[in-house]
Amino acid sequence: MTALKMVSAVAKRSLDRAAADALRQAIVSGEVLPGTRLTEMEIAAQFELSRGTIRAALQRLMGEGLIVQRPYAGWEVVTLNSHDVWELYTLRASLEGLAARLAARHPDRRARMEIAFDVLKAAAASGDGREITEADLSLHKTIVSLAGHQRLASQYEVVGQQVRMFMASSNAILPRSAMLIENHIPLVTAVAEGDPDLAERCASAHSTSSGEILMRHLEAQKHTHAEASEPPKSGSR
Amino acid sequence: MTALKMVSAVAKRSLDRAAADALRQAIVSGEVLPGTRLTEMEIAAQFELSRGTIRAALQRLMGEGLIVQRPYAGWEVVTLNSHDVWELYTLRASLEGLAARLAARHPDRRARMEIAFDVLKAAAASGDGREITEADLSLHKTIVSLAGHQRLASQYEVVGQQVRMFMASSNAILPRSAMLIENHIPLVTAVAEGDPDLAERCASAHSTSSGEILMRHLEAQKHTHAEASEPPKSGSR
DNA sequence: TATCAGATAATTGTCAACAATCAGCACGAG
DNA sequence: CTCGTGCTGATTGTTGACAATTATCTGATA
Known part of the structure; x- marks a missing residue:
């Protein structure tokens, strides 16, 4: 069981929510830089979750303006001009x-x-x-x-x-x-x-x-x- | 093929996005009133889409502050005090x-x-x-x-x-x-x-x-x- | 009559698989 | 050398099924 699943269970928080939180933290801290390309498969493998769960997490971050969707070309951490x-x-x-x-x-x-x-x-x-x-x-x-x-x-x-x-x-x-x-x-x-x-x-x-x-x-x-x-x-x- | 699917195909817009748009319009226009209880199964049946697609639509409206989630008890159109x-x-x-x-x-x-x-x-x-x-x-x-x-x-x-x-x-x-x-x-x-x-x-x-x-x-x-x-x-x- | 406990049904959460779309690359022609 | 076309692989979009959670209802007991 991954750390994320443990945290999710303890906090009574859905896995997609927990994944969103972890990704947000990585982006906001600079650990994942603007312009970085993310794919659902890659993130799903990294977190050991299904693509659907990760997809929900990415959509949440898109709503917060931290990532944008490149249709059929992955997601991208926003670059700010x-x-x-x-x-x-x-x-x-x-x-x-x-x-x-x-x-x-x-x-x-x-x-x-x-x-x-x-x-x-x-x-x-x-x-x-x-x-x-x-x-x-x-x-x-x-x-x-x-x-x-x-x-x-x-x-x-x-x-x-x-x-x-x-x-x-x-x-x-x-x-x-x-x-x-x-x-x-x-x-x-x-x-x-x-x-x-x-x-x-x-x-x-x-x-x-x-x-x-x-x-x-x-x-x-x-x-x-x-x-x-x-x-x-x-x-x- | 439902009207929503046609609109979605023409506008090159995902089905979950089109469903969100339709629900949002119904809420904002007063057609669906504050306090109304919505369930994923019911909306999925109404739009003839899968629960997963409708779930994504509902999450988007939640992000916009129009509905709130009652865990395992459905979603609810916000009432404004x-x-x-x-x-x-x-x-x-x-x-x-x-x-x-x-x-x-x-x-x-x-x-x-x-x-x-x-x-x-x-x-x-x-x-x-x-x-x-x-x-x-x-x-x-x-x-x-x-x-x-x-x-x-x-x-x-x-x-x-x-x-x-x-x-x-x-x-x-x-x-x-x-x-x-x-x-x-x-x-x-x-x-x-x-x-x-x-x-x-x-x-x-x-x-x-x-x-x-x-x-x-x-x-x-x-x-x-x-x-x-x-x-x-x-x-x- | 009220409260508590247990069970069931309703609902969401998550997943793997398949469908759809298109980005990117390679090859051919001008 | 450049441009256009076609194909393939990469990626997302969507689905149905199963797991998990809990709200609600019913029956029993005090």
């Missing part, structure tokens, strides 16, 4: 703005923001890149959680996965720890103090600023490695 | 705000907004409820299209489907035609004139206002029909 990155951070800015606005009205906001920010400060002090990234993510998820908005949380998760995939596969660099803490202070304060309008503006500005860093990084990478595989830019519909 | 409706219009306000902001920068915005608004005015003059609804939707889709943002368009579509399902099944009433046109003027003007900040504020205000009408309608229905099936309100996570 600069327009995609722009879409991700503009959408995330909008979602985080809404989340911050709602979070700023939650009775528990002060306590929970302090906890999350303390964790981020501790991570920044440790200097461990992985710990910093997790703490940063956790802070933003706290805001989304405080919003009490399931649909927002779902969409935020989908966008966040694609952002993490991009960062994991593109050698995106972390900002300096001191700068990281400083950049979060306006947002944390606005939410904790309960100012919805300010919280929304800070959240949007924060995401937009992070996104611009990503865009500059992408542009810089273009000049150091010619990306022949980059698809043509999507225009307006 | 007041918290769900609040989630829908706040998320839509956020998405439309982003869309309007971006649309306000598109070179073709003036021409396309004029066309869409003219269609809405003609529909309002006709007094045909269905035509008005379609023209209203089309105007908002024009704004989203002008944004040139695929991920926003996808999420907007998912949210829009749930809103339409709610409206179709709850006897939501349309605003008076004159009021409808008047309510759209600020948004249309801000986008057409190319003022991103104003467009964003107008779009958010417009969606929020529409959402509040929905909420009031829901509250009014509560007093006329006791909704015993309404699930408990979701709290913050």
